[in-house]
Amino acid sequence: MGLESRIKPISYVKANSAEVLRELNEGAPPLIITQNGEAKAVLQDAADYYQTQETLALLKILALAKDDIAAGRIKPIEGLGDRIRARARSTASEKSDV
Structure with missing residues (x-):
């Protein structure tokens, strides 16, 4: 066809x-x-439309990630846990100051 x-x-x-x-x-x-x-x-078909939208959303995320890499807005995964804990402590102390 x-x-x-x-x-x-x-x-x-x-x-x-x-x-x-x-x-x-x-x-x-x-x-x-x-x-x-x-x-x-x-x-x-509605199912095909939703699948297309999901695919486009994933492609957009990939394009944004590529832009972040090109602009140097990335950090290595090493030390991620430490950065998360530090941010959580910072947020907790800010809340206790209020």
Whole structure:
């Protein structure tokens, strides 16, 4: 099934909405919806949408980590426990000063 079979005008979606949703829920690829001959939207199964969003979030985390590495905003894992305990003591003493 080529991509061209997954491009449909909005009138098709309106007339065949139940069938379109059934296909998507059965694993069909996303449907590109056109209006006046131009692609305007993509319709996909909700589970696929959530998976895509999760993947994009992970990619964003990776990109942010790469930026942190490039900018030198990282610390070695060695001594992490000591840094956590020091921060906890600092926070505890700040609270007791209040």
